[in-house]
Amino acid sequence: MMSLFGRSISNYPGGKIRLLIDLIIYIISTIFILGCGIVRMPFGILVRIYNFFRVRHYRFITLSALILLLVIVFAVYYYIDIKPAGESNPPDTKIIVRRGETAISVAYHLKQKGIIDSPPILIRLITIIGSAKGVKAGQYDFSKAHSYYAITKLLLRGSNSPIKITFPEGLTYKRMGGIVRDKLGIDSLAFVKECEGRAIIDAFNIDADNLEGYLFPDTYYFYYGVNPKSIVESMVRHFFEVFDDSMRAVADSTGLTIKQVVILASLIEKETGLPSERRIISAVFHNRLKIGMPLQSDPTVIYALGETKEALLVKDLKVNSPYNTYIHYGLPPGPICNPGKASLEAALNPAQVPYLYFVASGDGGHLFATTNRQHNNNRIKVKRKAKLRRY
Numbered sequence: 371m372m373s374l375f376g377r378s379i380s381n382y383p384g385g386k387i388r389l390l391i392d393l394i395i396y397i398i399s400t401i402f403i404l405g406c407g408i409v410r411m412p413f414g415i416l417v418r419i420y421n422f423f424r425v426r427h428y429r430f431i432t433l434s435a436l437i438l439l440l441v442i443v444f445a446v447y448y449y450i451d452i453k454p455a456g457e458s459n460p461p462d463t464k465i466i467v468r469r470g471e472t473a474i475s476v477a478y479h480l481k482q483k484g485i486i487d488s489p490p491i492l493i494r495l496i497t498i499i500g501s502a503k504g505v506k507a508g509q510y511d512f513s514k515a516h517s518y519y520a521i522t523k524l525l526l527r528g529s530n531s532p533i534k535i536t537f538p539e540g541l542t543y544k545r546m547g548g549i550v551r552d553k554l555g556i557d558s559l560a561f562v563k564e565c566e567g568r569a570i571i572d573a574f575n576i577d578a579d580n581l582e583g584y585l586f587p588d589t590y591y592f593y594y595g596v597n598p599k600s601i602v603e604s605m606v607r608h609f610f611e612v613f614d615d616s617m618r619a620v621a622d623s624t625g626l627t628i629k630q631v632v633i634l635a636s637l638i639e640k641e642t643g644l645p646s647e648r649r650i651i652s653a654v655f656h657n658r659l660k661i662g663m664p665l666q667s668d669p670t671v672i673y674a675l676g677e678t679k680e681a682l683l684v685k686d687l688k689v690n691s692p693y694n695t696y697i698h699y700g701l702p703p704g705p706i707c708n709p710g711k712a713s714l715e716a717a718l719n720p721a722q723v724p725y726l727y728f729v730a731s732g733d734g735g736h737l738f739a740t741t742n743r744q745h746n747n748n749r750i751k752v753k754r755k756a757k758l759r760r761y
Contacts, residue, residue: 449518450517450518450519451517451519451520452517453517454516455485455486455487455488455491455492455516455517455518456480456484456485456486456487456515457484457485460483460484460512462483463485464511464512464513465480465483465485465509465512466508466509467505467506467507467594468507469595470507471505471507472505473492473496473497476492476525477490477492477493477496480521485512485516486518486521492518492521492522495518495522496522496525499522500522500526505525506525506526506528507529508528508594508595509531509532509593509594510524510529510531532591532593533553533591533592533593533594534589534591535589535590535591535592536589536590537549537587537588537590537605537708538587539707539708539709539710539712539713540640540709540710541707541708542582542673542677542706542707542708543562543565543585543708544558544562545677546585547559547561547562547565550598550601554592554593554596554601555595556595556598556601561598561601564598564599564601565580565581565585566580566581569599570603574607574610576606576629577627577629578629579704581602582636582704582707582708583633583635583636583704583705583707583708583709584606584609584705585605585708586605586609586612586708586710587708587709588608590604592604612711613631613714617631617714617715620718621718624718626717630701631714631717631718632709632714633701633702633704633705633706634656634701635705635714635717636705636706636707636708637655637665637669637702637706638651638652638655638709638717639709640669640706641669641728641736642735642736643734644734644735645712647735647736648712648716649716649719649721650721650723650725650728650738651716651736652717652719653721653722653725654726655667655720656720657724657725658726659700662699664695664697664698664699665701666695666696667695668682670693670695670702670706671687671693671695671696673702673706673707674689674691674693674694675689693706723738724740725740726739726741726745727740727744729745729748729752732752732755737751737752
């Protein structure tokens, strides 16, 4: 679009404010020059002009004022509703508006990111069209250039962009609640309540007292402030999409229930982060279960203690809890985390190895053994390596 003097408006010297001033000066100067020309005319011509405008001079003044008003209105309209409010390509175009955040705070946040140039204009528009407290919470994406009016409507209407949220494998539902709180502005207790309520458990016919183990860890997209029930339902539904008929068939062939598979998978998930070790550790647990040997898994004790410890003491191994697999035989009563697909597959397909023991090697992996003597030797090796590292 071309403007006064043939210049591109977007490149007009001095910017849009200067353009508006120049337009007003241009109109006033034109009227003034015409007036000066009229004064210099011969008397007879002036009389004729006077007689012509004697009736119409009010119309002339009104028309001039109207033209000036239209120019000002167009300039304001262009500035507010057509021209981008900020930089053409700001580096970061996403913002999260927290619940209760005011228009002032949001406007200056947008200014910092280069999305708008003038916070007072946006604040005034929000106040006029809606209210200073009427900004909707959510994540907004301004990757496309937006005018002040478009930004105002968007902030008053609500978020236009879902939030990407990733749940890593091995988290408990309570820790997932913390992620939901931080990313989506949802009360973590409300999320936990949905995980412990019977509504979703019964809807999916799950044999459990809570949804530990059935919230599938993955990347999801939710809108800010979404109902926590919707999040939990989406995650449980995804679990059963992953644990499909083929997995059910394998479980049936090995005599395992879905619950037992999920419990085993949760132990495997917490014991190792190495893909190459999952099926071997699965074999250790399967082998112990077959001969009636306690699983003696440290993560079960940590879970029993409320995940308050990373390193266990000897006295911790005696804690009275059904999750303590040092003093209770068989599987714990429920999963101790939410496992990923790889651990679920490992629980169903243990490696064909005779191992009954494993100890952390100190470098992220484990040393495996078939006999207690071999296991003790491995523990001695690990302690020696640890001493060497300290010197």
